Amino acid sequence: MKVVFFNSKEYDRKYFNSANIDGHHEFVFLEPKLSLDTVCLTQGAKVICVFVNDNVDAEIISRLAINGVKLIALRCAGFNNVDLNAASEHGIRIVRVPAYSPNAVAEYTVGLMLALNRKIHRAYCRVREGNFALNGLLGFDMAGKTAGVIGTGQIGALVVRTLCALDMNVLMSDPIINEGCVELGARYVDINTLFAESDIISLHCPLTPETHHIIDAAAIDKMKQGVMLINTSRGAVVDTTAVIASLKTGQIGMLGLDVYEQEEDLFFEDHSYEVITDDVFERLLTFPNALITAHQGFFTADALSNIAATTLDNILQFENDSLLDNEVSIR
């Protein structure tokens, strides 16, 4: 089947070509994102493949439908960038990769916590400059401290498991109970208790209307002074302006972000020769106690192999008119 890829990078080409062992599918790898300007490139394509920051809103979907697109294959887990109602209206089906490597994101999340706490990213630069002083690098033992995990699905549960292994007390918040986490000794509490008692708070819920800005000024006020906040889920789960205000007062003591509300204008591209005009993002970069990365939690060789294999299976199921195991539809 012919598949038009948007937003494709060298690593997408490599892993998708490897997964297409028998050459069954024909790939057209396009570098631009899917947008109103590029949607014309889908003319005659039945299947397109997009990533987290491609715009798949109602207007784009209506143009995709006119061009004959019948399937949008997301090569990611999250689908908050897709207007599902519009897709359903136009008879376009959506598939995704629900779990390509929860371990990749969970390990990265704990890596951010460890690096931030012990200032490993700052120490690395210092030592290279011949500065071997320890001032400013003071951390705390994570063993015995309390971590709050919001969202205990596939990734959150693995983070819980790792933090329990580090001898942390783990509090959790999720409308769905994960018994495996409870068996590890972690406890479900109401979200305000989690805010009040946690030394580290890590976000692993999807972006939905309910979770949009779940971390806002009011939530931050309920947290411990100097709390560490980690977000590897979706940028808009956090109100960035409120986070900046509380970094200034010290209410948030350490911040680790792998996702950002307006990341679609920045992440996954090299902007190092340009002036970045997003003042909110630039302000975040000025804090010595903030560690920001550009949505790389998923980025392991294992995850890329799994993404390619599952996406091609999803497309094959569509081609064969089979049940779509990983279809996303309106609840």
Ligand code: NAI
């Ligand atoms: P999942 O669907 O397995 O788990 C999400 C959990 O959040 C579910 O248990 C759900 O009940 C819970 N949840 C929903 N609303 C909630 C609320 N209001 N409060 C607390 N919990 C709530 O999802 P998965 O695979 O664990 O992914 C988690 C997040 O990680 C998603 O936002 C996803 O987009 C993001 N992600 C980030 C990546 C990165 O590279 N940084 C890569 C892959 C996923």
